[in-house]
Amino acid sequence: MAELPKFIRPVTAAGAEIGHAIVLDKPLELDCGQTLAQPTIAYMTYGTLNAARSNAVLVCHALTGDQFVASEHPVTGKPGWWDEMVGPGKPIDTDRFFVICSNVVGGCMGTTGPAEMNPETGKPYGLTFPVVTIRDMVRAQAMLLDALGIDKVLCVIGGSMGGMQVLQWAASFPERVISAVPIACAARHSAQNIAFHEVGRQAIMADPDWKNGTYQLHGTQPGKGLAVARMAAHITYLSEAALQRKFGRNLQNREQISFGFGADFQIESYLRHQGMTFVDRFDANSYLYITRAMDYFDLAAEQGGTLAEAFKGSKTRFLIISFTSDWLFPTSENKHVAHALNATAATVSFVEIATDRGHDAFLLDEPEMYDTVRGFLASVASSVGA
Amino acid sequence: MSLRPDLAAIAAMIPQGARVLDVGCGDGALLEHLKKSKQADGRGIELIQQKVNACVARGLAVMQGDADSDLVEYPSAAFDISILSLTIQATRNPREVLGHLLRIGRRTIISLPNFGHWRVRLSLLFGGRMPKTPALDDEWYDTPNIHLCTIADFVALAKANGAVIEQALALNERGRTRPMRADAWGPNILAEGAIFLLRKT
Numbered sequence: 001m002a003e004l005p006k007f008i009r010p011v012t013a014a015g016a017e018i019g020h021a022i023v024l025d026k027p028l029e030l031d032c033g034q035t036l037a038q039p040t041i042a043y044m045t046y047g048t049l050n051a052a053r054s055n056a057v058l059v060c061h062a063l064t065g066d067q068f069v070a071s072e073h074p075v076t077g078k079p080g081w082w083d084e085m086v087g088p089g090k091p092i093d094t095d096r097f098f099v100i101c102s103n104v105v106g107g108c109m110g111t112t113g114p115a116e117m118n119p120e121t122g123k124p125y126g127l128t129f130p131v132v133t134i135r136d137m138v139r140a141q142a143m144l145l146d147a148l149g150i151d152k153v154l155c156v157i158g159g160s161m162g163g164m165q166v167l168q169w170a171a172s173f174p175e176r177v178i179s180a181v182p183i184a185c186a187a188r189h190s191a192q193n194i195a196f197h198e199v200g201r202q203a204i205m206a207d208p209d210w211k212n213g214t215y216q217l218h219g220t221q222p223g224k225g226l227a228v229a230r231m232a233a234h235i236t237y238l239s240e241a242a243l244q245r246k247f248g249r250n251l252q253n254r255e256q257i258s259f260g261f262g263a264d265f266q267i268e269s270y271l272r273h274q275g276m277t278f279v280d281r282f283d284a285n286s287y288l289y290i291t292r293a294m295d296y297f298d299l300a301a302e303q304g305g306t307l308a309e310a311f312k313g314s315k316t317r318f319l320i321i322s323f324t325s326d327w328l329f330p331t332s333e334n335k336h337v338a339h340a341l342n343a344t345a346a347t348v349s350f351v352e353i354a355t356d357r358g359h360d361a362f363l364l365d366e367p368e369m370y371d372t373v374r375g376f377l378a379s380v381a382s383s384v385g386a
Numbered sequence: 387m388s389l390r391p392d393l394a395a396i397a398a399m400i401p402q403g404a405r406v407l408d409v410g411c412g413d414g415a416l417l418e419h420l421k422k423s424k425q426a427d428g429r430g431i432e433l434i435q436q437k438v439n440a441c442v443a444r445g446l447a448v449m450q451g452d453a454d455s456d457l458v459e460y461p462s463a464a465f466d467i468s469i470l471s472l473t474i475q476a477t478r479n480p481r482e483v484l485g486h487l488l489r490i491g492r493r494t495i496i497s498l499p500n501f502g503h504w505r506v507r508l509s510l511l512f513g514g515r516m517p518k519t520p521a522l523d524d525e526w527y528d529t530p531n532i533h534l535c536t537i538a539d540f541v542a543l544a545k546a547n548g549a550v551i552e553q554a555l556a557l558n559e560r561g562r563t564r565p566m567r568a569d570a571w572g573p574n575i576l577a578e579g580a581i582f583l584l585r586k587t
Contacts, residue, residue: 319442338449339459342429345405349442350449351435368435375443383445 042110060158227275391561502536
């Protein structure tokens with residue numbers, strides 16, 4: 001068991017210590033040209049780092065995820081967002097692997113973001129927070145690993161925006177990544193996906209309580225706008241077939257339509273619930289910044305337009321997973337990445353899992369996904385003796 | 387677990403340390419054998435997801451996909467050897483698939499069931515129904531084998547694609563192999579299948 005550094009401060013929620021946070025002693029240089037002097041990175045770990053420090057698995061979270069990948073969420077009290085994937089005996093087996101998951105830069109669960117206090121002004125950053133990118137998130141994670149004394153990770157894994165970070169990791173730090181599992185993602189955000197994000201951002205900014213991003217100073221919260229943003233986004237995480245199967249045209253607690261604008265249909269009630277509960281755990285400005293980071297993601301653009309260049313000479317082993325009914329990050333986008341990797345003679349496997357549950361499938365109980373990840377990780381671990 | 391005899395015959399054609407693409411690699415038995423016994427750098431393509439999972443768990447690099455639509459994405463001469471074993475008869479466009487295999491691999495190994503085998507011929511002649519053999523035992527209406535051919539048919543296609551046959555093996559029903567002349571009439575009646583080592587001219 002390896003010795004880990006002492007942490008500067010624990011993250012607290014309701015007075016209890018929840019997870020860790022580290023204040024980086026170096027500035028984080030951002031793609032936009034600005035720097036964050038001493039950013040805080042909040043993170044969770046599961047399992048034990050072995051003496052050779054060779055069993056680390058980095059999990060990257062999605063847009064509205066956080067570091068609570070396999071433990072109870074301090075705000076909602078719900079199980080970790082990937083509870084079935086990460087844990088003792090699970091596909092990412094914490095009896096065997098040391099799992100790290102950190103809240104992204106720009107996030108709102110303890111890592112430096114727009115809701116945090118700007119040390120220079122003593123006020124929350126709000127819109128004065130610099131625009132961050134997926135690459136900035138990955139740089140921050142790399143600095144966290146430096147601080148933890150972890151040189152190489154056995155695997156970087158994540159879905160959706162987490163998958164984007166996985167690809168960025170493999171492109172930016174190939175020598176630090178033994179294997180990479182990007183799930184349900186793409187090498188660039190499509191026009192359609194940018195469009196949905198813009199709808200969400202406009203909903204937030206149209207809420208009078210947003211107050212140009214300074215709502216914290218006014219003691220308000222653009223909850224209505226953020227809820228609408230979440231509702232619109234949530235539709236894109238599902239599929240037409242799954243919506244039909246789960247809700248159809250079923251009415252919500254009533255025998256007939258009301259000839260009004262209440263939530264007559266179950267799907268309306270479901271979306272309203274999703275919007276309302278989201279507001280309790282997420283910061284509106286954070287939502288603006290993180291969606292923007294996804295929009296700006298274009299791995300090929302960094303390489304003069306040729307995606308294969310991003311992975312040239314890579315020794316990393318890749319496993320790419322897509323889902324048949326995912327229309328946000330369809331199989332074609334995932335396969336595009338796989339083909340680019342093939343073109344560079346990288347070691348890549350690709351699996352398309354049949355499901356009608358849409359993009360959200362990566363968060364749900366998909367036995368084939370678990371089997372694939374379990375088999376892949378075990379083979380990677382045994383090939384390097386971890 | 388010992389390798390199926392026809393796969394062992396294919397493996398024998400592959401040099402040490404070769405870069406190999408196995409199209410329709412199934413559960414990865416051949417690729418794993420090549421990795422262990424020939425230190426080959428192998429890649430696979432397989433249509434069935436559970437089989438891809440089996441490959442991934444074996445530590446192999448396999449893409450879920452099919453020959454008809456995915457070979458176009460592979461760069462030319464990216465592999466020393468491209469392999470298509472007992473699959474060409476199930477492709478939608480065998481001519482195009484063969485063209486891609488010859489383009490992607492410096493050499494190409496193809497094995498196929500022989501529809502010119504005497505049992506097939508007799509079955510159609512006397513039974514009057516679409517032939518079924520141990521190697522081809524699906525009903526005509528649900529067979530995945532939509533482009534069956536004889537050894538002579540394949541040799542003609544290989545020529546039309548500008549391929550040189552470097553080696554030809556006749557395959558009997560137990561999977562045993564023996565060398566044959568690709569253009570001889572005998573194997574086209576007596577062989578259950580054939581394995582060809584091809585190179586683009």
